[in-house]
Amino acid sequence: MTDSIVTGFRETGFAVVTGLVAGAVLDEFRAEASRLVRRFTDGGYRSGDYWSFEAPDTGEPVLYRIHNLEKQGSSVITGLFVEGTFHHLAGTILGKPVRSTVAAMIVKTPGLAAAVPWHRDRTFVSPHTVCNLSLFVDDSNVDNGCLEMVPRSHLLANDADVTRTHQRGPVHLVTARAGDVVVHDVRTVHGSRPNRTGAYRRSIVIEFASVDAVLPREEG
Numbered sequence: 001m002t003d004s005i006v007t008g009f010r011e012t013g014f015a016v017v018t019g020l021v022a023g024a025v026l027d028e029f030r031a032e033a034s035r036l037v038r039r040f041t042d043g044g045y046r047s048g049d050y051w052s053f054e055a056p057d058t059g060e061p062v063l064y065r066i067h068n069l070e071k072q073g074s075s076v077i078t079g080l081f082v083e084g085t086f087h088h089l090a091g092t093i094l095g096k097p098v099r100s101t102v103a104a105m106i107v108k109t110p111g112l113a114a115a116v117p118w119h120r121d122r123t124f125v126s127p128h129t130v131c132n133l134s135l136f137v138d139d140s141n142v143d144n145g146c147l148e149m150v151p152r153s154h155l156l157a158n159d160a161d162v163t164r165t166h167q168r169g170p171v172h173l174v175t176a177r178a179g180d181v182v183v184h185d186v187r188t189v190h191g192s193r194p195n196r197t198g199a200y201r202r203s204i205v206i207e208f209a210s211v212d213a214v215l216p217r218e219e220g
């Protein structure tokens, strides 16, 4: 990892670490992502951790988030949450010892995923103390609803108007390849558009906080 990633994160509120996961390890995460999604789509599994909405046309449930991802019976994903590469990366980026706090899978179902409205994950934490690491297991681009960020918005006041901030822009389209990790400060204003393709766009997201950060509430 280079200094430019740390500098970019601090200055703009986000950065992309390319090719962090590759080869057989990436294949394993992809397989686990598929398995967990199929539990819902094919197996009919339902739980309070599997967040869905009803498709406007058919009323069918559309999965969009698997919450408490580290508790869903995947040893490789639980391992990623507990220790290792991501902790090291988050610690380097925040410049402090870190702990993992939340894990989820974001699922953009082919042709059905809605846009994610512009938002900030958290505001009542200081800039550069809490970040989200998103491991993309599929390529993410404009067509399938890549992350979109407003640079430097992590430095805005806690009560900054999110709508006006993204309308004023600039908006940066954060595309990623499978195996890339997108890092963003939880204060950064971001959103994403619908998935208009025929393939899933999935990411494994883990939030990291510096060990001395106090998190007033848990959200994602």
Ligand code: NI
Pocket: 119, 120, 121, 190, 220
């Ligand atoms: Ni978010």
